[in-house]
Amino acid sequence: MRVLVAGASGVIGSRLVPLLTAxxxxxxxxxxxxxxxxxxxxxxxRVVVADALDRDHLVAAVRQSAPDAVVNLLTAIPADVNPRRLxxxxxxxxxxxxxxxxxxxxxARAAGVRRIVAQGLSYGYQPGPGLANEDAPLWHDATPRQFVPVLAALESLEEQTVAAGGMxxxxxxxxxxxxxxAADGAFTRxxxxxxxxxxxxxxxxxxxTHADDAATAIVAALDRDAAGVLNVVDDDPAPLHSWLPVFAAGLGAPAPKGAPAVLARLAVGGWGVAFMNELRGADNARARLALNWRPRYASWREALPATDTAAAEAA
Structure with a gap:
């Protein structure tokens, strides 16, 4: 199958491209x-240069490439995101x-593509008890202001993809x-x-979700003629107060201290507070069943404290 990957040099794309060729x-x-x-x-x-925001150039480039499938990983997220300016x-x-x-x-329509897979986000669910499956509502009630346009864009992506028969x-x-x-990543620093x-x-x-597990899920999705939404996450959702101390200890960093939400809001804004104290975890049961997919890294405990070491061993 000829697969066009849009966003091929990103965190997922850099792991997906060699896997697809393999x-x-x-x-x-x-x-x-x-x-x-x-x-x-x-x-x-094979590389094709085109700006996704240049409609005519993109349509021509995709048509010339004649792909059987399209994978949409388009993002331009800065390496260091300011939660107050999300x-x-x-x-x-x-x-x-x-x-x-x-x-x-x-x-894709112009090129006759019928199989489309796109990258979504599993932590946009409305906060609530338990893990969210794909039927749970997205975060429309008391949404942090800085997250509103991000969630709206994600919903647009999902609606367009599903309307096109994609996943x-x-x-x-x-x-x-x-x-x-990663060892040199902004959060790690x-x-x-x-x-x-x-x-x-x-x-x-x-x-x-480890980038390698995201890549294997995409490969599995390309093998299935299916549409809709699936949570692709590991088997071990954990609150911040459980995993952050483990991550810090693995780095030899100081143990994280507590901070009142009221004071933290001044530094990181409403989204920063929500990100650290309100996000809801996701359930992966449907992806496991629909894609016959299993995460290689079933728990963040296996690779998160030593991200780059694990990746080097897997390469």
Missing amino acids: VGHDVVALSRGPRRTAVLEASGA ARDFALTNRLRTEGTCNLMEA ILRFGHLYGPGSAY QVRAGKVPLVGGGHAVFSF
Whole structure:
């Protein structure tokens, strides 16, 4: 199968492209510029340069590539996100998830593509007890202001993809090479510096997804003619107050201290407080059944404290 990967040089894409080629797919990597061309070609992909926000150029590029399937991983998330300015930092990613997805869906239709897989997000569920399955409502009640445009863009991406007969894989907090949790990642640097407290008790429940597990789920989804939404996360959701001390200890960093939500709001804003104290974890039962998929890293405990070591061993 010829698979066009949009966003091929990102955290997931960099693990997906070599996996697709290894299992026998013909990979076309869509890139906004030539900077990553050599790396992508070394992974076995043919590179096509096109901006997803340039409709005419994108339609022409996809039609010329003649893919059988399209994988939409379009993002432009800064390496260091300021929670007080989340809407600003995600502005381009929001455009890619709305305008870019619209252009990509049009290009896919023009090229006769019928199989589409797109990257979603599993921690946009309305806070509540227990783990959220795919029927749970998204966060529309008392949504933190900075998260409103991010969630709206994600909903647009999902609606467009499902309308085109595609599948959305809602990934959890991504870790692995190139992520915020990598040895050189922004979150890791903050933890090493002792700058990540347990806000309001740290009750946010995190469902993690290793980039390699995201890649295997996409490969599994490409083998199935199915549409809809699936949570692709590990088997061990955990509150922040459980996993953050373990992560810090693995880095040799100071143990995280507690911080009242009222005071923390001044530093990280409403979204920062919600991110650390309100997120709801996700249930992966449907993905396991529908895709016959199992995470290689069933728990964040297996690889999160030593992300890059695990990735190097897997490469």
